[in-house]
Amino acid sequence: MIAALVQGVLVGGTYALVACGLSLAFGVMRLVNIAHGDLAVCGAYLALVVATGLGVPVLAAVPLILPLAFGVGVVLQLVLFERALRGGVLAPVLVTFGLSVLIQNLLVTGASANPRSLDGGAFALAGFEAGGVAVSWLRVAGFAVAVVVLGSLHLVLARTGFGRRVRATADDLEAARLAGVRVRPVFAGVAGISVATAALAGVFQGLMSTFDPYAGGLILIFAFEAVVIGGLGSLWGTLGGGIVLGVTQQLVALWDVRFAVLAVHVLFFVVLVVRPVRP
Amino acid sequence: MRYIAGFIVILLAGVPYMLGPAVEQPLVTLFSLVAMASWWNLLAGFTGLTSFGQQAYLGVGAYGLYVLALAGIDPFVAIPLAAVLAGVVALPVSFPVLRLSGGHFAVATWVLAEIFRLSVTLSPAIGGNTGVSLPGISGYLPLLRQAVVYWWALAIAAGSVLAVWLLARGRYGLAARAVGDDPVTAASSGIRVARIRRWAYCLAAAGTGAVGALLFTHTLYVQPGSIFGVQYSVLMMFMVLIGGLGTIEGPVAGALIFFALQQTLAAHGPWYLVLLGAVAVAVTLFAPRGLWGHLGRPLFPIAHLQER
Numbered sequence: 001m002i003a004a005l006v007q008g009v010l011v012g013g014t015y016a017l018v019a020c021g022l023s024l025a026f027g028v029m030r031l032v033n034i035a036h037g038d039l040a041v042c043g044a045y046l047a048l049v050v051a052t053g054l055g056v057p058v059l060a061a062v063p064l065i066l067p068l069a070f071g072v073g074v075v076l077q078l079v080l081f082e083r084a085l086r087g088g089v090l091a092p093v094l095v096t097f098g099l100s101v102l103i104q105n106l107l108v109t110g111a112s113a114n115p116r117s118l119d120g121g122a123f124a125l126a127g128f129e130a131g132g133v134a135v136s137w138l139r140v141a142g143f144a145v146a147v148v149v150l151g152s153l154h155l156v157l158a159r160t161g162f163g164r165r166v167r168a169t170a171d172d173l174e175a176a177r178l179a180g181v182r183v184r185p186v187f188a189g190v191a192g193i194s195v196a197t198a199a200l201a202g203v204f205q206g207l208m209s210t211f212d213p214y215a216g217g218l219i220l221i222f223a224f225e226a227v228v229i230g231g232l233g234s235l236w237g238t239l240g241g242g243i244v245l246g247v248t249q250q251l252v253a254l255w256d257v258r259f260a261v262l263a264v265h266v267l268f269f270v271v272l273v274v275r276p277v278r279p
Numbered sequence: 280m281r282y283i284a285g286f287i288v289i290l291l292a293g294v295p296y297m298l299g300p301a302v303e304q305p306l307v308t309l310f311s312l313v314a315m316a317s318w319w320n321l322l323a324g325f326t327g328l329t330s331f332g333q334q335a336y337l338g339v340g341a342y343g344l345y346v347l348a349l350a351g352i353d354p355f356v357a358i359p360l361a362a363v364l365a366g367v368v369a370l371p372v373s374f375p376v377l378r379l380s381g382g383h384f385a386v387a388t389w390v391l392a393e394i395f396r397l398s399v400t401l402s403p404a405i406g407g408n409t410g411v412s413l414p415g416i417s418g419y420l421p422l423l424r425q426a427v428v429y430w431w432a433l434a435i436a437a438g439s440v441l442a443v444w445l446l447a448r449g450r451y452g453l454a455a456r457a458v459g460d461d462p463v464t465a466a467s468s469g470i471r472v473a474r475i476r477r478w479a480y481c482l483a484a485a486g487t488g489a490v491g492a493l494l495f496t497h498t499l500y501v502q503p504g505s506i507f508g509v510q511y512s513v514l515m516m517f518m519v520l521i522g523g524l525g526t527i528e529g530p531v532a533g534a535l536i537f538f539a540l541q542q543t544l545a546a547h548g549p550w551y552l553v554l555l556g557a558v559a560v561a562v563t564l565f566a567p568r569g570l571w572g573h574l575g576r577p578l579f580p581i582a583h584l585q586e587r
Binding site for chain 2: 026031032033034080083084087088089090091092093094095096097098099100101102103104105106108109217220221224225228258259261262265266268269272273
């Protein structure tokens with residue numbers, strides 16, 4: 001029971017790590033990126049390629065992947081999302097869904113549909129015991145990274161000039177423009193951060209379990225559920241939402257593992273019914 | 280032009296007498312695509328609701344048909360009942376999902392389809408993960424069965440196009456398009472936005488449910504992993520986008536194009552889906568009115584003045 005709670009909280013951190021980019025992109029650009037989960041999966045594949053290509057441990061590949069993912073995010077924003085966001089309400093949804101189909105099948109052609117996993121070496125298998133609960137270092141690291149990322153995002157948004165421009169744009173695009181904020185770099189930066197955090201989360205997912213080209217759908221759904229349960233537009237709420245998801249999943253799995261994912265989806269719907277409507 | 284469309288339908292109804300099962304089989308697939316696309320278009324093209332979870336109602340239609348056929352009702356008689364069932368199931372579900380809009384609505388409907396899929400997978404009474412075959416169909420000779428499936432497919436496709444057209448050109452369609460364009464303005468003009476959306480959602484569910492039941496009579500076997508698969512939403516979106524969002528002819532044209540692509544390119548596996556995704560992105564960005572919207576003239580007009 002306590003073990004399940006601890007595991008749930010730790011797993012929840014990873015969900016929050018995927019979700020924060022989704023939440024940020026929606027909060028600032030009003031973009032629901034359906035391909036967000038697929039971009040996370042891309043991160044995992046990229047780690048696989050870099051780590052085996054250079055013969056370095058997976059975690060050593062991360063510093064290389066993050067700037068690359070940031071760049072991908074910037075390019076996606078400038079080439080696709082910017083246009084899509086100008087095209088009305090439907091266009092962003094349709095474009096990112098098309099992008100999702102595109103990414104999934106490119107991954108299938110490039111890497112086959114076989115499930116893969118990332119080899120974290122000795123670190124991934126090591127763990128410790130506290131109060132009769134076995135905890136893996138990898139999970140702890142995943143949770144710690146999630147908290148650090150959310151914390152630094154919070155600091156960046158609250159304390160820096162870039163963060164101030166992001167908040168201004170999120171509050172009122174036109175007013176921010178009038179006040180002299182150059183919106184394009186702000187959006188590009190946010191998209192970059194969003195994709196980079198997704199890729200990082202993808203690496204951790206790959207270390208903890210297997211992934212395949214179609215894994216992005218479920219990752220997106222979980223991230224989205226974390227965002228909705230935690231409350232739209234709040235970073236710490238997203239962490240809370242992720243933890244609620246993780247704990248629910250682990251507790252139900254104690255009873256019957258087949259119902260774990262179903263329980264999470266049902267919880268999401270319950271939250272959807274009871275939460276207050278925002279116009 | 281409408282008379283020509285009617286004539287084509289009558290001509291198509293004669294196919295089982297003249298050409299037989301070899302032609303019927305692919306046409307059933309085409310007709311089911313037309314119907315699916317038309318109902319998806321009612322949601323996305325007119326009411327502005329992009330659902331990635333219409334496969335939920337394909338599944339409800341198919342499994343509804345299974346339960347009805349198990350109860351001793353002739354499967355072909357049960358198809359409309361399964362469609363009604365899908366519409367009824369959609370009503371309570373519409374309340375939570377319609378609290379969201381845009382991309383959030385899309386993902387929530389997808390989650391719903393996942394809930395349905397997992398529930399069926401975990402219910403041994405309706406076959407669980409392995410799926411079920413259609414009971415009560417063995418009384419039909421194969422030749423007759425295929426012909427009846429074909430006529431149902433034709434009726435559902437023609438009926439769907441006609442129903443969406445009648446809805447779209449009337450008072451309801453005007454309100455729905457207003458909601459799709461700008462819900463706030465629509466509400467302030469006295470349109471009951473929630474009611475318009477709910478009707479669109481439930482009607483689309485019923486229509487999609489009929490297609491689900493039809494697919495079951497066509498393949499005689501249904502499995503939760505395939506009928507509840509999100510690839511159906513990919514198809515619906517692709518067809519409607521290519522053909523033209525918010526037109527009556529668009530989904531039909533889109534279904535024809537997709538059908539042709541499927542027949543010629545499906546052997547190339549994932550590359551063909553890569554192409555589908557890329558075309559969907561390109562069309563949304565560069566030709567948002569789709570093929571029909573840019574090239575064709577409305578054969579089934581839904582407004583006095585088309586925006587140009």
